[in-house]
Amino acid sequence: MEIKKELVSYVADLSRIRLDETEVAEMQAQMSEIVGYMDILNQLDTDGIEPMSHIFSIANVLRDDVVQPSYPRADILRNAPEHTDEAFVVPKTVE
Amino acid sequence: MEWELVMGLEVHIELATKTKIFCGCSTEFGGAPNTHCCPVCTGMPGTLPVLNRQVVEYAVRAGLALNCDINRYHKFDRKNYFYPDLTKAYQISQLYLPFAQNGHVDLKLKNGDTSTIRIHEIHMEEDAGKLIHSSYGDETYPDYNRCGVPLIEIVSEPDFRTTEEVIAYLTKLKSICEYLDISDCKMEEGSMRADVNLSIRPKGSDTLGTRTEMKNINSFKAIERAIAYETKRQIALVEDGGRVVQETRRWDESKAQTFAMRSKENAQDYRYFPEPDLPPVRISEEEIAYYRSICPEFAEQKAERYVSELGLSAEDAAILADSKYLAELFEGTVAICKDAAEVRYWMMTQVLYFLNERNLQPADITLAAEDFAAFVQIVKAGRINRQTGKTVFEAMFFAEAPFDLEGYIREHDLEQVDDDALITETIRALIAANPKAVEQYRSGQTKIVGFFVGQTMKQLKGKANPATVNAVLERELNQG
Numbered sequence: 085m086e087i088k089k090e091l092v093s094y095v096a097d098l099s100r101i102r103l104d105e106t107e108v109a110e111m112q113a114q115m116s117e118i119v120g121y122m123d124i125l126n127q128l129d130t131d132g133i134e135p136m137s138h139i140f141s142i143a144n145v146l147r148d149d150v151v152q153p154s155y156p157r158a159d160i161l162r163n164a165p166e167h168t169d170e171a172f173v174v175p176k177t178v179e
Numbered sequence: 180m181e182w183e184l185v186m187g188l189e190v191h192i193e194l195a196t197k198t199k200i201f202c203g204c205s206t207e208f209g210g211a212p213n214t215h216c217c218p219v220c221t222g223m224p225g226t227l228p229v230l231n232r233q234v235v236e237y238a239v240r241a242g243l244a245l246n247c248d249i250n251r252y253h254k255f256d257r258k259n260y261f262y263p264d265l266t267k268a269y270q271i272s273q274l275y276l277p278f279a280q281n282g283h284v285d286l287k288l289k290n291g292d293t294s295t296i297r298i299h300e301i302h303m304e305e306d307a308g309k310l311i312h313s314s315y316g317d318e319t320y321p322d323y324n325r326c327g328v329p330l331i332e333i334v335s336e337p338d339f340r341t342t343e344e345v346i347a348y349l350t351k352l353k354s355i356c357e358y359l360d361i362s363d364c365k366m367e368e369g370s371m372r373a374d375v376n377l378s379i380r381p382k383g384s385d386t387l388g389t390r391t392e393m394k395n396i397n398s399f400k401a402i403e404r405a406i407a408y409e410t411k412r413q414i415a416l417v418e419d420g421g422r423v424v425q426e427t428r429r430w431d432e433s434k435a436q437t438f439a440m441r442s443k444e445n446a447q448d449y450r451y452f453p454e455p456d457l458p459p460v461r462i463s464e465e466e467i468a469y470y471r472s473i474c475p476e477f478a479e480q481k482a483e484r485y486v487s488e489l490g491l492s493a494e495d496a497a498i499l500a501d502s503k504y505l506a507e508l509f510e511g512t513v514a515i516c517k518d519a520a521e522v523r524y525w526m527m528t529q530v531l532y533f534l535n536e537r538n539l540q541p542a543d544i545t546l547a548a549e550d551f552a553a554f555v556q557i558v559k560a561g562r563i564n565r566q567t568g569k570t571v572f573e574a575m576f577f578a579e580a581p582f583d584l585e586g587y588i589r590e591h592d593l594e595q596v597d598d599d600a601l602i603t604e605t606i607r608a609l610i611a612a613n614p615k616a617v618e619q620y621r622s623g624q625t626k627i628v629g630f631f632v633g634q635t636m637k638q639l640k641g642k643a644n645p646a647t648v649n650a651v652l653e654r655e656l657n658q659g
Contacts, residue, residue, distance in 0.1 A: 098260075106530075108193055146235065155216060160221055176313065178312055
């Protein structure tokens with residue numbers, strides 16, 4: 085599958101990432117390499133092989149419904165580039 | 180042209196677990212913003228989700244109650260979208276192998292018909308956070324307390340043709356979840372949310388028209404209004420030569436209109452892929468058998484029993500059985516006082532009246548069955564008359580349980596007056612004071628007796644036994 089510039093820009097847009105011309109070209113090359121690798125895998129005959137859903141053959145890793153203390157709010161907010169005393173701050177999402 | 184309405188529903192129900200789906204943070208409603216958060220539900224790098232056992236149980240029990248095939252093996256997928264109501268930029272959901280498929284719900288309609296709504300699938304997922312927008316500035320403040328609260332999403336086939344079916348379906352889902360005790364399904368608080376996919380087509384056609392999806396509908400009343408509005412909009416558009424565009428539209432309750440959401444919010448390219456952080460889930464035959472064995476009696480079976488065993492009308496039975504909370508109060512009270520007819524009377528006239536008048540939900544009822552039963556016994560014993568009973572019932576209904584019934588009656592001096600001598604004395608005085616009315620009565624205008632009943636009741640502060648009053652009045656007025 086050929087990775088076109090438009091696809092790179094589209095994926096960047098969905099991820100809310102701003103890319104300039106040079107970066108688009110850079111990403112285009114990297115994505116082409118990754119997807120190209122998938123193309124190699126696609127050449128394998130996988131008929132009759134059940135798709136793998138997890139790298140380990142385990143199931144039912146569950147925990148009991150018991151409340152654990154949450155984190156202090158200040159600690160949760162600390163890593164954010166911008167926050168108030170109560171919440172993260174993001175650009176307004178409604179007009 | 181005559182148009183037919185075709186609708187499908189996506190219903191999100193918050194499961195009433197104590198903790199979130201993938202971490203131990205509390206799911207309690209109404210905490211201060213971002214206080215029920217940890218590195219897992221705020222999507223900090225390097226953290227790993229661990230599935231809550233209770234979510235699987237609640238979800239599977241809902242699937243069984245909705246007649247679904249339960250997949251013995253199911254897994255999770257990532258739904259990617261970049262919006263600040265999610266901390267990770269993806270929602271963990273189930274796309275390729277949801278836990279339940281191919282169910283159905285049978286609805287009883289007002290005209291007596293039944294209608295079957297097929298369920299395409301039910302999947303588990305995590306709820307998103309709440310966005311609080313600054314009213315003046317350029318900022319939004321996400322509150323992630325709800326982020327990670329477990330949800331099931333019930334996806335129906337496009338089998339709805341009328342609003343009545345939609346409401347009946349939602350009512351039934353709510354009732355089933357209440358009886359299973361897996362969710363409180365409060366639309367107003369967002370623990371039950373319905374997205375309506377709606378399209379129109381010429382009546383008789385069997386191809387589907389282009390649909391729109393309506394979001395943000397917060398009450399049964401709003402659903403009715405939103406469906407009516409969107410149907411009209413689509414018909415007008417098509418009859419005008421236009422074309423319905425497939426899009427998501429937001430219902431604005433205050434403006435009573437739907438609005439197309441911005442194209443960015445509309446971008447429905449979720450790039451799903453298998454969730455690598457969670458191993459799959461297997462459900463054993465033993466678990467399924469166990470969940471079946473603890474399946475409670477649902478509204479329909481209850482209503483049938485109320486009709487056949489307790490002598491209620493089908494209408495009353497359906498109303499009382501629909502809500503677990505009404506049914507529990509009704510059954511609990513009848514179990515103690517053994518008088519279904521009398522309990523039904525107070526439920527249908529007083530309890531439903533107060534709920535409606537005060538805009539309360541059956542779940543808000545605090546009245547205890549023990550108090551209700553004691554009240555019924557006091558009325559039946561003739562210690563208070565029915566009119567006084569209404570006042571007492573109101574006081575009891577809004578008081579904290581347990582209610583001091585005897586104390587209340589004593590304190591307000593409400594004991595029924597059934598003293599023949601006192602009633603006779605009162606009535607004789609009234610007869611003496613109202614010769615004209617007596618004359619009218621004796622000349623055949625017997626309806627005037629109502630005047631004497633009213634006056635007697637007034638004199639005795641409404642506490643007299645109406646039967647005794649009537650008997651004494653008849654005796655005294657027909658004398659002399």
